[in-house]
Amino acid sequence: MRALAKVLPAGVLVALSFGLCGFASDPAQKVGADIIVTAAPVYAPLAVLRGEERFPKGAHLLLIHEGTAAPLAPHFAASADAQVSFDGTMVLFAGKRNEGDPWQIWELTLANRTVRKVLTTPTDAERPFYLPSERLIYALRTPQGFRLQSDETGRKPKFTPMNPSARPGPLQLSYVRASAFPTDVLKDGRILFESGYPLGSGTTPEMYLVYADGSGVESYRCDHGRARWGGEQLASGDVVFTHGASLARFTSPLAHEEHVTAPPAEYAGAIAETSTGAWLLSARASANAHYTIRLWTPGTAAMETVAAETGENLVEPVLVAPRTTPKRHPSALHPWNYANLLALDARLSRDGALKGTPTSVRLETQDAEGRAVVMGTAPVERDGSFFVEVPGDTPLRFTLLDAKGAVLRQERGWFWARSGEQRICVGCHTGPERSPDNRVPAVLLRTTTPVDLTRASKTDSARQAKPGGR
């Protein structure tokens, strides 16, 4: 949105909204709740992965109440990305008061339409989501694209985290040189975000997960393929997303995506599920048409248009209704500036058997210009295990080497470990369906001290703390 050419004055938008909307009869009755949508003349959802604007010609939020649409934030030059609070009384959104402002995070109280600025950031802050304990996440624009960021809502939480690593205030969650853009907060408390695949280097839109403290980053599934984006979780726990231009879903039992047999259309991700299990979708007939809001009950053949507006794409529908609060993630990060990673068997992979025996693993990170920097190597045990200490909060990539130093396998992309994180990998790209074998990895029988690949001075106040304090 930095390249926003022109943002229509709010008054004009109001007139356009009222004058041009062509809503089906009584959509609120069918949906069972008010709806908030983002209306935009141009919608480029995947532009964020290139650090560009989704709404290059502006956007504004519309509240659809009993079949009538009205601007939700009429005094804003632009508004988008509505997210309703868990109790259904407030709306978090990205907005620009004035045309030249960066996108900032605001909160609107539905009862009296008062608006407060939640965060002030030097650059665009977009796509906010509520987290439990009065925190939120959003995408913050940086020179490398968008990054995931967490902060406080400004209200006092009922629960005060005990762990100092889950400190108050802003918290950077993503640490790759690529855009990471949130799409939902799952019921288990993890954040679903999209970025390019391979992470940190690729351009195919893919979905990833991370805990609310930035730890545990991983691909949602490892059946990588065509573009996947706009993921949103249903009440069942399934995650529905746009695959290419059609819909697909991830379900708990399956390691791969499942096609959703929906009426032929181009879909724009970010669906909303009604209390009856129907889906509010943003769809269009072809690339030349605009997205409209449709109501579809899975398993049926037809969709019904709930909201359409001439010359505008209606996207990112959300329901104005209370919803279940996701679980709060209790951050267990240690007060270190490094992380420990234990691979149980680096030989295991969805990519098949290695052509040789790995004897060492090489760690790379990236310098300020994005060039790969070798941090060192660590031995790989006969059972495929290795244990290393790595720099925290920076891009990481492992390469398996044989005894002659030849590359046996290299990670396709980059990932990160949060400072103070201790993490276990079952293998190298084994997929989330693979659970660990119950055995003591050979490396821990030899030593419980990880090979230091940080090349830096470390801070570790935990080692000075009283043993057993946790």
Next chain:
Amino acid sequence: MSRAMQSRLRAALGAGLAVVAAVLCGAALWNAWAADGVVTGRVGDRLTYPSPLEMLFSPDGARLYVLCNDSDEVRVLNASTYAEIKKIAVGHKPRGFTLSPDGKRLFVTNSWDDTLSVIDTGLLEVAATWPEGAEPSSVVEDREGKRLFVANRISNDVAVLNAQTGAEEKRLAAGRGASYMTFSPDGRRLYVTHVYPNLTEHRTAPESEMTVIDTARAVVVDRIPQHGIAGVFHVAISADGRLGVAAELHPKNLVPLAHLEHGGAFEDTLTLFGADVGNRTVEIPLDELERYVARPFGVAISPDKSRMYVTSGGSEIVTVIDVRRLLNYVRTHRAPFVQDLSASANYVVARVAVGRDPRGMAFTPDGHSVLVANRLSDTISVIDTRTNRVASTIQIAGPKQLSVLRYGEQTFYTARYSFQGQIGCANCHIDSTFDGLEWDLEPDGFGRNIVDNRLIEDLKGTDPYKWNGGNPNLPTECGPRTELYFWRSENYDDLTLTDLVTYMRSLESRPNRWKLPGYELTAAQERGKEIFERKVDKFGQPIALKNRCNYCHSGLKGTDQKSFDVGTKRATDDYSLIDTPQLRSIALTAPYLHDGSAATLEEIWTIYNPEDKHGRTNDLTKDELNDLIEYLRTR
């Protein structure tokens, strides 16, 4: 019609509607209550709930017998209406029961009384009470009506009794924690499962066994190994005898417990055996990538072998498996399957939400329904086997109020608080005890400070907790620590935590089987006691105060609640000071020492006390150490 008559009619109609409304509201409320077994608000009273655990239909299908674990009863219900016919008082903590083949006698194992109640099903009265082994947990009678087989959890054996007199014929050594049994359909083989793993080398994968008994000869003919399994519960065999199944836990105790996702702490599995799977054992997972079947307990195979049902105490569901698809998957894919969380998609066809801590199941005689005993809801869910939906929920009469202790117990047994519902307290504290495993917890570092899991009975007055004494009280132990390093997800609120702790502090020690009636000591125990309390060693040298057994292991529970260096620090330990554990029920809780490195009590001194730092013991003979152990077992 006169105005007065119209008015009376309106009044009558109004009253009628009010009655209908009241009935409907009442029914709705009752259903809501019955569905969850919960009434809002919690009372501080110690209430006795029925806690249905197991069920049996009478051979004629007219009666349903319900074993009630907390009220020490068998409830007899009309199998058609589920109306209660009678309550029959039995012994303490009944855990298993069986009908004689002719249905005339009902045998009940009273696990804390060490007795067997024999109920005359004609009179619906206890006709006899027979003494049994240590913690009898289940019982079956052979087809001829000659022998009873009783699985004893603490004495780790199966007692063979004369079915008419109760006289014990012999004991067959089983695995550790022998608890559940089932016959092959021809009655020639008896399969026994175990809730605790057998002892193995330190920091190796747990090993359990399925003990197989030839019922005609009453001898053990096989011990089927169950590698990697710790905690096996119900076992069932199909009517054609070709497929057996046992429900079990597959712990990940050797891997640092850094996170729960991807089955990081436990997998929930079934072991299949029999001709249908090539007369081998095949372990299959029940879990999914983001959803777990925490603590599988009951298993039942439908009479036509089309479906398999598994209760899951932690997840509070019944998992329905398509047997044909399961066998096809097992036959067409290469084992092992257990590390693949996507495998269950090939054979699990439904997950049916039921009540709290579902345990035993029973098919209705027509096979159209399977009944599920929800122990901590005091309900029975009736699942329609054609739709895999709960058709109705039967309330077992009991207290209408939810007590603090009951709510605490529900919290203890559920997995709903952990990340993706993978584990609950009862995963590691099986039936509120222990699991016999050592765990590598994350916060101390990977591979460091390995800890043995302790028994949690009679905890009051034994603080601090953790082997290094790092947690001052139970609220800390069960609250923030559990949230951060076990659940890895949002924990209970403070009130729930208080109830949980109240429940844990209420757990009594089970009866000590090594004590004589009247608490007299045997000669060996007396000699052991003298060693325990001695101040001078065998060479006449005074034993330093801190090196006497009864200095640290003082008081009624055998702990002074302080930490000492007893020379057991390992290279992987960060601390040498070890919290003095209480001695209550120490005979049951092998392995020993803070990291579980001592497989037996004897090894504590013969292997791990070379410098006499853990009490002066190197002057003792083997016999004297045995005496000391004999005494310790009475604590």
